[in-house]
Amino acid sequence: MGEIHNLLMELESRQISFRILSNILRLNDIPSAKGWSALLQKNFNDPTEQKLKEEWGVVIKDIYLNNLYYGDKAISIYKIEDENILPLLPEKLSELVSKDSPYIKKYPFSIQDDELRNLSSHSVGTKFEVISSDSCRVVFCAKRYIKAKTEINFDDYEQSVREAFSGFDEVIGIQRGCAQCFDILHFDQSKNQLEIQIDLHIPLTGDEINRIIRQYEVDINNWSIITFEGKNLLGKPLNLFPKVRLLYDNPEGNVMSLGHSTSTASIKDERMRGKQTDLRHEPFHLGGLQGVNNLTDLYSITKNWSGANNFYRPELSIPGHFSLVGNPNAHIFQANIRGCVSNSDFRMVISKIS
């Protein structure tokens, strides 16, 4: 198998949206196919010109890296205010990389599954990278568990098993596995902010994301106490709850979903079916707001913006619960960013909340 095939297998394991991948391939005059199975069977080693094959390899590797760095992430943002620490950070952050990281030999790709299974779940600083004159990142790798649902086909089993399950239309089996995740600690010097970005290429619940981020905070502050003479680097993350209202009121982009609690004692979770339409212009939504004289408290929002091409729209979601609206100290410490295909998409989305 050639390099292109291997890159595509890595992209498949990262569960990149196939529709987006196909569009990017076509945009770059690289043949795509109908589904992963057909794409992976394509013979990219065909007697096409060597130069062309190399160009395709560069493009597909770029797609892979963009997915690794700017694919779906949950993020928490921390403002760094200590003037003594700020200038030292870019250099010092490189110390978070472990020379013994078991992930480094295959980085930026994933290690073999059987090797991954034997590792601890604790994340390991694996690579320090300078992105630009005022930004850098530490990439952490971690093993995380996944559960996959598989339908069990009765016909594959003997009569007694088929009889035992005869009362069921479907029998679903749960398979446990593990996946290598790439989390990022991103430093943006122009905004004096650090971001913990959790890889969402596998599904994680809000509680799981919260637990992972809290563990990073502990680990980074333990390191910081030694590195910066007893000082914690990370305080509380930026409170994103007030951003829900600001995002709703800012007319740009499309509001895809909104959670709000009305003065007439109802709780509304509204959502548009597609990404191209804006809830704020939808007649039912507008009529409802008029009916309650706009007296409603917002607690969650999903919004999207145009991407560089019309086949995707980067998306930001601030997940909140209706109980937040009754709390004078309401806070949401984490947002989810999905659908980005480049650094500029990702930074554009983050700029909406920081």
Place this chain on the structure above:
Amino acid sequence: MVEQDFPENPAFIRACAHVISFIESKPLPELRHLTFGFLSLLIENHELVSSVIAYLAGDRARLLDMRFEFIDEDEIYNISPEEINEARMGGGFIHPTTGKSVENFEHYIYIYFVPFGAEMDSQ
């Protein structure tokens, strides 16, 4: 046109007229997603629902455009008629995000209608 096509069927003409006048009286933002269930509310004679919708969405009347959605748990994807036709011809249906073949894909495909020629949300 309906009178010409069905001169002997006043109930059918009446049912079509109800739907046509409804569609013509509403702005496009209110007609982005008309389900079979919704359209059947406009047609008093329930035995005529399927045939009225088939006629109004047919090549001759061209009032309603049939659209397809693939719904996988909470995710909704608009699917082009070409993709559906190809899948039904035996080409298989590929999940837009996972890129994997979907078994029993018809189970996850839903139809709705929009006024003929309305723009389609491709994402």
